[in-house]
Amino acid sequence: MKKILVTGGAGFIGSHLCEKLVKENNKVICLDNLVTGNFANIRHLFQNKNFKFIEHDIIEPFHAEVDQIYNLACPASPPHYQFNPIKTFKTSTIGILNMLELANENGATILQASTSEVYGDPQVHPQNESYWGHVNPIGVRSCYDEGKRGAETLMSDYHRMFDTDIRIIRIFNTYGPHMDINDGRVVSNFIIQAIQGKDITIYGDGSQTRSFCYVSDLIDGMVKMMNNKKKFIGPVNLGNPSERSILDFAQKIIEMTNSKSKITFMPLPQDDPIKRKPDISLAKQKLNWEPKIDFEFGIQKTIEYFRSII
Ligand code: NAD
Numbered sequence: 001m002k003k004i005l006v007t008g009g010a011g012f013i014g015s016h017l018c019e020k021l022v023k024e025n026n027k028v029i030c031l032d033n034l035v036t037g038n039f040a041n042i043r044h045l046f047q048n049k050n051f052k053f054i055e056h057d058i059i060e061p062f063h064a065e066v067d068q069i070y071n072l073a074c075p076a077s078p079p080h081y082q083f084n085p086i087k088t089f090k091t092s093t094i095g096i097l098n099m100l101e102l103a104n105e106n107g108a109t110i111l112q113a114s115t116s117e118v119y120g121d122p123q124v125h126p127q128n129e130s131y132w133g134h135v136n137p138i139g140v141r142s143c144y145d146e147g148k149r150g151a152e153t154l155m156s157d158y159h160r161m162f163d164t165d166i167r168i169i170r171i172f173n174t175y176g177p178h179m180d181i182n183d184g185r186v187v188s189n190f191i192i193q194a195i196q197g198k199d200i201t202i203y204g205d206g207s208q209t210r211s212f213c214y215v216s217d218l219i220d221g222m223v224k225m226m227n228n229k230k231k232f233i234g235p236v237n238l239g240n241p242s243e244r245s246i247l248d249f250a251q252k253i254i255e256m257t258n259s260k261s262k263i264t265f266m267p268l269p270q271d272d273p274i275k276r277k278p279d280i281s282l283a284k285q286k287l288n289w290e291p292k293i294d295f296e297f298g299i300q301k302t303i304e305y306f307r308s309i310i
Pocket residue numbers: 007008009010011012013014031032033034035036037038056057058059071072073074075076077091095113114115116170171172173174175180
């Protein structure tokens with residue numbers, strides 16, 4: 001039985017991770033300041049004696065006996081991470097420093113939830129891990145992008161200086177149940193708008209692309225990365241390479257929800273990446289991982305989730 005810390009464990013991805021780790025008979029501490037997380041995502045785990053929730057901000061040091069740390073704490077949706085950009089930057093940088101110190105105190109393995117945003121508005125397509133990215137360091141997205149890049153730097157320097165046992169994953173757009181109603185990302189926005197018969201808000205002309213990965217696939221890759229015996233530290237892309245335009249995605253959601261919603265076009269936010277698709281060759285080779293969940297199935301599950309909570 002491992003003792004595992006999950007920061008950001010009350011959030012969308014973190015809550016699925018806590019559930020899987022508890023099911024696999026580990027002792028799980030879920031640390032969260034609830035800025036974008038939600039008790040409803042983890043309430044079903046409270047009766048399990050191997051699950052413990054602690055309200056804590058990772059900007060403050062934290063001490064506990066742990067074997068593994070999954071660092072997921074950080075708002076992930078553009079409106080949320082831009083709401084208080086200085087706090088977002090501190091969460092990624094001071095937060096990871098605190099978690100790296102905790103890893104060293106315990107000799108624990110630490111996995112950092114990095115992001116495809118480290119590639120910025122990419123000039124290489126699809127994105128592979130050797131690409132260094134194209135990030136505006138002073139733009140509205142940089143609190144998140146540069147914070148996550150800084151966290152990768154700190155992870156790598158702790159590994160070089162102290163031999164800290166690190167793992168870095170770069171997560172591409174992931175969706176599924178437990179996304180917050182007010183999250184503001186495209187999957188939840190479009191599904192909620194379609195269910196409620198409101199206009200579907202496309203930013204720009206909808207020609208920008210994303211590649212959407214269902215949450216259970218991501219969690220499998222994340223746990224495989226943490227436990228890989230080859231001590232492969234990454235960074236490794238985790239995402240679904242099936243790429244589509246945002247316009248195509250909107251039309252698909254309207255069709256699948258049988259909605260009467262119309263599409264409306266709004267200004268494209270600053271520095272919004274024009275295309276994004278992961279090259280997952282490295283994950284296939286090193287982790288024997290690739291996504292299994294089909295787009296229609298995953299979206300159907302997500303629609304059912306939102307219908308159940310709205
Ligand atoms: P989310 O906003 O649902 O979850 C983030 C969680 O972190 C929330 O529960 C929030 O309350 C908590 N948190 C934020 N700041 C904190 C702090 N200072 N101290 C303690 N807790 C804090 O987002 P998510 O989609 O579940 O993302 C989880 C992680 O995965 C994030 O680090 C995000 O950057 C990364 N990621 C997600 C995606 C995606 O598509 N969902 C893509 C790339 C990277």
